[in-house]
Amino acid sequence: MDENQSSGAYGTSSDALFDSLAAPLLVLSPDGTILAADEARLHAAGIVLRYAIGKNFFTLFQKDSDHSSDIELRSLKASLERVLHSKSVDKMPAQRYPAPNAAGQVVERWWQAVNTPLLDADGRLVFIVHHAQDVTELMEMRGTAEAQAEIERNYRTIIEQLRVADRALRESEDRLRFFRELEDRLFGSAHAADVMRTATAMLGTRLGASRCAYADVDEDGDRFWIRNDYTAPGIESSSGAYRLDLFGARAASDMREGRALVLVDVGAELTPLAGRDGFQAIGIAAIICCPLIKNGQLAAMMAVHQDTPRVWTDAEIALVKEAAERCWAHVERVGAEARLRDSEERLRLAVDHADIGFWDVDVVNDALIWPARTKAMFGIFPHVPVTMQDFYDGLHPDDREKTTAAFAAAADAARRSLYDVEYRTIGKEDGVVRWLAAKGRGVFDHEGRCLRVTGTVVEISARKAAEEALRELNATLEARVTTAIAEREEAQAALRQSQKMEAMGQLTGGVAHDFNNLLTPIVGSLDMLQRKSVGSERDQRLIAAAVQSAERAKVLVQRLLAFARRQxxxxxxxxxxxxxxxxxxxxxxxxxxxxxxxxxxxxxxxxxxxxxxxxxxxxxxxxxxxxxxxxxxxxxxxxxxxxxxxxxxxxxxxxxxxxxxxxxxxxxxxxxxxxxxxxxxxxxxxxxxxxxxxxxxxxxxxxxxxxxxxxxxxxxxxxxxxxxxxxQTQIFDQAHETSRERASFAAHGTVLLVDDEELVRMSTAAMLGELGYAVIEAASGEEAAQILAEGEQVDLLVTDHLMPGISGTELALSMRSSRPGLRVLLVSGYADIAGVDPSVPRLAKPFRKDELAQAIAGVAG
Structure with a gap:
């Protein structure tokens, strides 16, 4: 322990040392410096206490005492040298020492002194305690046995008192070492749980306690949680939730009023009604519990438990109290640090999202502080150091004068202007031109000198670009409005044209549908006449010409449907x-x-x-x-x-x-x-x-x-x-031959034919009859549904799609549910059949007999 540490230790523990002794004393360093003193000892020598601390003993007494003698000082020096060399107690003989009395008169007094060494743990001399006692009355009785005996008793008393002083000093020093170690370890804790874990372990170990625990108290002041506790080997943890009132009125009252609870024997001091069962339930026979009062309410508790009765000393109680106070201070510290970290993180996130940079100019030392974000705004890499010259060099030449003037005004004690300026920078490393907006203020001392100018900066390049674009847009507004109107009129004209085309398509599709209904009996009848070779050769040529015209009409209708996009x-x-x-x-x-x-x-x-x-x-x-x-x-x-x-x-x-x-x-x-x-x-x-x-x-x-x-x-x-x-694709004639063969097969069964056009129905029925089918005709979907509802046995349903009332599609769907095995063929002159299942076979009008046969064969297949 060095001299500074020694002085500090005695500065802290001198009260305890002086309180343990009845006689006056001085605490000296090995070189004779006065580290601590009893005011009575100095007063007897006519010296003021505040002038003595830190002075050399011999220099002080030679300078400040007119009554000291060289013999006495040499005797004291010799005694101290003996202590230094032997590291043992040295008893000095009684010596005369002139001193002022209460009336200010100098009288001769006799003093008996003992110099005692105090050693550290390594055996090194740290202090010398100079313990003196006034023995004038005894010396006046020199020669008597009583006087000699009294002197011996005084010696023994002095020695015992020094032993007590040494013990108190060592205990105080040990206590200080404990708290230094505790502080060092607590300062390394970043969370409240770590603080309490460290504190309870160190305190419980030092006191040899069964358990040391920390608890948080709910806002109601009754329910508390033991979250961290130290336990000796073989002792169970007390972690959990408890109610304060279960431990008795005394404990609850002491805690809520901020008093430490000290029990040496729970079983003897408390009754069951007074909370004995609550303590014994968790193995507590003796306890020291210290409360933390915060804003007038109980906030936390720290306690030391013993599983057997224990008489706590005053020093142990004081140790627990001080340890609790220190721990709570560190809990508050880590909480404040956590809140500060959270605040800093929120600020960092806000700054990052807002793309804000900071800057701080030390005017006195001409130093500049820029974080990485601010450097980036000047095109400087994060690791590159910066100076004020980098700031000036990075300014755009057109903005340098106004920016420099604004900074000077902010740093001027007379003006103290707000630094609020927008300027361009040219990147030092990348050459990119950026627009920045900076704001800041000067910081001045009490004499008006500017110490710092600090503020924020944000890049506004996007805003400036938008403003420039807006100016350009405003300049061309009239032209753009004219263009927009023309484009809108053109789009409206195109929409009207599209609507006309859509209407034309609907009209064309409708006409094509009706035309197909007219063509169906014509094509069917001509096909039948041509196949039967009716009439003379001239008649056959006329029929062939009619068939050719009908086919051309069929193709024309298909083209109309294609034009109308209805196919x-x-x-x-x-x-x-x-x-x-x-x-x-x-x-x-x-x-x-x-x-x-x-x-x-x-x-x-x-x-x-x-x-x-x-x-x-x-x-x-x-x-x-x-x-x-x-x-x-x-x-x-x-x-x-x-x-x-x-x-x-x-x-x-x-x-x-x-x-x-x-x-x-x-x-x-x-x-x-x-x-x-x-x-x-x-x-x-x-x-x-x-x-x-x-x-x-x-x-x-x-x-x-x-x-x-x-x-x-x-x-x-x-x-x-x-x-x-x-x-390219391949066409296989075999497929056509197969279709023709299938179409030529003999047909049989009953066909229900449904069409609202009588001529179509008549020609289709004739084709079906020639194919070998028995035909039942219906002029509407309702009539066909009635026929089927009456139980008529039908093998095939051939129905037109578009009809008044029930459509062919609806009829087909209803028949599929009531007669699942009934085959259906849809016939339509309008190719776009919305809502029809693609799996339902269809035949487009007009058609010939072989096309009808092929379609039926496909349904039958």
């Missing part, structure tokens, strides 16, 4: 050469004499996967577009060829064999911008009212559904070439 996509093998050739004739009749139409398709081309009706409409749409692109005439070429597509082809299609259908013109062509939007819905170059903008988009959708693609090549003044790429 679903039917992907089948199509003879492209034949289709393109036939379309060439149609296109030639619509383009006029100024446009030369060329058709180029080899007859031996493989078939392609397509819907013939939809493909015809696509070619027709492309031909009309080509014609419109050549107002002064030109050449329109419709061609088809087979081609194998390899990886990297301009169409972007998978490798395979395709048929390419091309529609090319020598018209105006399109620039790159127009070409990029050519397949967008409602995009048209023909002007309002002259086009729908749906042609190319519909064609694109068609070929995509078929597994193909579209490519467009066009240049202004050189024309346009649109290529449709369709997958």
């Amino acid at each position: 679903p996509l039917q992907s089948i093998p199509v003879d492209i050469a034949k289709l393109v050739t036939s379309m060439g004739e149609l296109v030639s009749s619509t383009t006029g004499p100024q446009v030369r139409v060329i058709v180029d398709a080899k007859p031996d081309l493989p078939h392609a996967k397509a819907d013939p009706n939809q493909l015809e409409m696509a070619i027709l749409n492309l031909s009309v577009n080509a014609r419109d692109a050549m107002p002064h005439g030109g050449t329109l070429r419709i061609s088809a060829c087979a081609e194998r597509i390899r990886p990297g082809h301009r169409s972007g299609l998978r490798t395979g064999h395709y048929i390419c259908v091309s529609v090319a013109d020598t018209g105006m062509g399109m620039d790159e911008a127009t070409l990029a939007r050519a397949v967008e819905p409602f995009f048209s170059t023909k002007g309002v009212g002259k086009g729908t903008g749906l042609g190319l988009s519909m064609v694109h959708g068609l070929v995509s559904q078929l597994g193909g693609g579209i490519t467009i090549e066009s240049r202004p003044g050189l024309g346009t070439n649109v290529e449709l790429w369709l997958p």
Whole structure:
């Protein structure tokens, strides 16, 4: 222990030492420095206590006492030297010492002194206790036995008192070491649970207690929780929840009023009504319990338990009290630190989310503090140190003057302005220009000197960009409004055109439906007459011509349905050469004499996967577009060829064999911008009212559904070439032969025929009769339902789809539930049958006998 530690220890424990002695004393360091003193001893020498502490004993007495003698001082020095060398007690002989009395007169007094060494744990001399006693009265009786005996008794008393003083001093020093260690370990704790775990373990171990516990008290002041407790080997933990009132009125009163509860024998001091059972239930025979009162309420308790009766000393009680106070102080500390960490974390998160940086300028030392976020705003890496020069160098030249002036005004004691400025920076490492907004204030001392200027900074580059964009928008507002109005009018015109096309489609679909109903008996009857070879050869030619006209009318209706988009996509093998050739004739009749139409398709081309009706409409749409692109005439070429597509082809299609259908013109062509939007819905170059903008988009959708693609090549003044790429497919005649064979099979059974059109019903019934079926006719769905409800045995239901009342679809669905085995064939002149199960077989009007037979065979199969 060094001198500073020694001085500190005695400064803390001198009261305990002086209280243990009746005679005056001085505490000296080995070199004679006065560390502590009894005021009576100094007063007897005429010295004031506050001037003596820290002074050398010999220097002080030589300087401040006019009555000291060299002999006495030499005697004292010799005694102290003996103590230093022998480290044992040295008794000095009685000596005269002149001293002032109460009246201020100098009188001669006799003093008897003992110098006692105090050693540390390692045997080193730490202090010398100079213990003196006034023996003037005894010396006046020198020579008598009583005087000598009294002197011996005084010696023995002094020695005993020194032993008591030494014991008190050592206990005090040991107590201080315990609390130093406790403080060191508690300062290393970051959580309240760690504080209490450490404190209870150290306190319980030092006192040799059975248990040491800490408890939190609920707001009601009664229920408490023991969360951390130390237990000696073989002792159970007391952790758990308890009620204070179960431990008796005395314990509850002491705790709630802030008094320590000390019991040496619970069984003897308490009765069952006074809480004895509560203590004994958890093995407590003796206890010291200290309360923590916070804001006038009991908040926590710390206790030491013994499982046997124990007489607690005053020192032990004081130790528990002080340990509890220190622990609670550390609990408050870690709680405050935790709250501070939470607050700092919330602040950090808020700052991170707000993208705020801090800055702090030490004006006195010309130092700058920037965190990583602020450095980033100046394009500086986080690890790079910064100075005020980095701040000035990072300012944009156009903003440097105003920013520097604003900072100077904030640091000026006379103005003390708010530093509020927006400026640009040029990144030191990345060269990026950023807009920043900074705010701050100066910090001044009591003399008005600026010590620091500190504040926050946030990047506002996005806001500045938005403001610039807003200014540009405001500058072009009128033009944009005009453009928006024009675009809206164009969109409204396109919408009206689309609505007209939709209405036209609905009208066309309705007309096609009625036309199919008219064609059905015509086609059926002519087919029957042709197969029966009725009339003369001339009559047969007329019938054949009528059949051909009816077939052309059928194709026309299909095209109308395709135009009206009322016919679903039917992907089948199509003879492209034949289709393109036939379309060439149609296109030639619509383009006029100024446009030369060329058709180029080899007859031996493989078939392609397509819907013939939809493909015809696509070619027709492309031909009309080509014609419109050549107002002064030109050449329109419709061609088809087979081609194998390899990886990297301009169409972007998978490798395979395709048929390419091309529609090319020598018209105006399109620039790159127009070409990029050519397949967008409602995009048209023909002007309002002259086009729908749906042609190319519909064609694109068609070929995509078929597994193909579209490519467009066009240049202004050189024309346009649109290529449709369709997958090749194989057609098997065997399948047609099989269908014909199935159609020629003999038929039998009863068919319920339902159609609201009498002529359709009549011609269909005749076909069914020729096929060998017995036919029951019904003019409506209701009539058919009645027939079936009466128990009529029917093998097949052939019904029209669209009829007044119950539709054919509804009739078919109801029959499926009531007669699960009944086969159903739907017949309709309107291909778009919403809500019909795709698994229900269907036959489109008009049809011939062999088509009807084939459809029935499919149902029967």
